[in-house]
Amino acid sequence: GAGVSQxxxxxxxxxxxxxxxxxxxxxxxxxxxxxxxxxxQGPEFLTYFQNEAQLDKSGLPSDRFFAERxxxxxxxxxxxxxxxxxxxxxxxxxxxxxxTGELFFGEGSRLTVL
Amino acid sequence: GESVGLHLxxxxxxxxxxxxxxxxxxxxxxxYFIWYKQESGKGPQFIIDIRSNMxxxxxxxxxxxxxxxxxHLSLQIAATQPGDSAVYFCAENIRGSNYKLTFGKxxxxxxxx
Numbered sequence: 001g002a003g004v005s006q007x008x009x010x011x012x013x014x015x016x017x018x019x020x021x022x023x024x025x026x027x028x029x030x031x032x033x034x035x036x037x038x039x040x041q042g043p044e045f046l047t048y049f050q051n052e053a054q055l056d057k058s059g060l061p062s063d064r065f066f067a068e069r070x071x072x073x074x075x076x077x078x079x080x081x082x083x084x085x086x087x088x089x090x091x092x093x094x095x096x097x098x099x100t101g102e103l104f105f106g107e108g109s110r111l112t113v114l
Numbered sequence: 115g116e117s118v119g120l121h122l123x124x125x126x127x128x129x130x131x132x133x134x135x136x137x138x139x140x141x142x143x144x145x146y147f148i149w150y151k152q153e154s155g156k157g158p159q160f161i162i163d164i165r166s167n168m169x170x171x172x173x174x175x176x177x178x179x180x181x182x183x184x185x186h187l188s189l190q191i192a193a194t195q196p197g198d199s200a201v202y203f204c205a206e207n208i209r210g211s212n213y214k215l216t217f218g219k220x221x222x223x224x225x226x227x
Contacts, residue, residue, distance in 0.1 A: 004157070031213060040122060042203050042217030043158065056214065091157050103148075103215070105157030 002026075004106035006092050012112045013082045021077045021109040025094030032075050033103065034067055035091040043091055049075060061086075082113045122201065124222045133191040135221045137204035140185060144206035148215065149178060149189045153200045161189070161202075191223075199225045 005024040013019050025032050031050055035043035036059075045059040051072040060067070064082075069075040079086055089108040096102075127133050139147070145166040150158035164171045164178045164187075171178050177190040187204050201222050205215040 033213070040220075042205075042220050043215075044217070045214050048213050059214075093157070102160050102163070103158075105159070107155065107157050 004092055004094055004104050006090075006106035006109050008109060009107065010110050010112075012114065014114055015083060016081050017113075018078065018080045019082055019111060021079075021090050021092075021111070023075045023077070023092030023094075023106060025073065025075070025092070026096075026104055027073075029094035029096050029104075031095040031097065032069055033093045033095075034075070034077050035093065035105075036061075037089040037091055037108070039088075046077070046090075079111070082111075084113050087111055087113045122220050122222045124224065126224045126226060127194050129194060129196060129225055129227050131194055133189075133194045133198070133223060133225075135189045135191075135202050135223065137187040137189075137218050137221075138185060139187060139204070139206050139218070141206065141208055141216075142182075142185065143209045144216075145209040146207040147178070147180060147187050148205045148207075149176075149187075150203045150205060150217075151198075151200045152203060152220070158203060194223075194225050196225045196227055199223055 007022045033048050034046040037043040047067045048056040049069040064080045066078045089110045091108045093103040093105045148163040149161040151161050152158045162173045162176050162178050164180050169180050175192045179188045201220045203220045204218045
């Protein structure tokens with residue numbers, strides 16, 4: 001596709017359920033980022049991949065959050081035992097280069113935990 | 115329920131007017147700044163960027179000004195159009211971290227026809 005694709009666009013989970021959010025970056029983009037955006041706030045950094053290597057996961061809120069990009073393209077953000085405070089929009093972004101450069105964001109996955 | 119507008123600075127302008135959106139940053143080690151536009155239900159969209167060795171950069175209808183002395187960044191939009199209505203975020207990148215962006219809170223721009 002022409003842009004960053006994320007699925008599902010909307011996810012409702014009961015507290016305690018596990019969820020998986022998928023990101024298809026722009027083909028050939030080296031860098032991939034996950035950001036979390038709470039309602040009315042700016043995006044907050046979660047984690048960064050350079051190809052398949054996860055170089056920074058310092059923004060992941062707890063060990064319930066896990067991200068992977070096994071083949072250096074598609075990435076999955078997994079949240080185990082979801083809590084209400086996990087409710088947010090999860091944004092994926094990719095960049096052609098090995099630095100921030102111009103980031104291309106997907107439309108996000110809105111997670112609501114009941 | 116909670117409304118985005120309750121927490122965001124807002125700017126309301128008439129179509130055709132110029133808009134100025136301001137952003138303060140706190141980290142003097144930041145060396146790269148970006149403005150993003152985010153429409154409802156969409157991801158942020160890159161508008162323009164500027165490096166810390168510059169104080170002004172112009173794009174199509176947009177200008178970014180950087181004042182490092184007072185740690186202030188502004189986005190000027192000329193001849194604002196209804197399609198410019200969105201939330202605008204400034205983001206900074208700290209020197210030495212060439213990938214991690216820190217976003218500001220955002221400003222809601224409403225353009226009245």
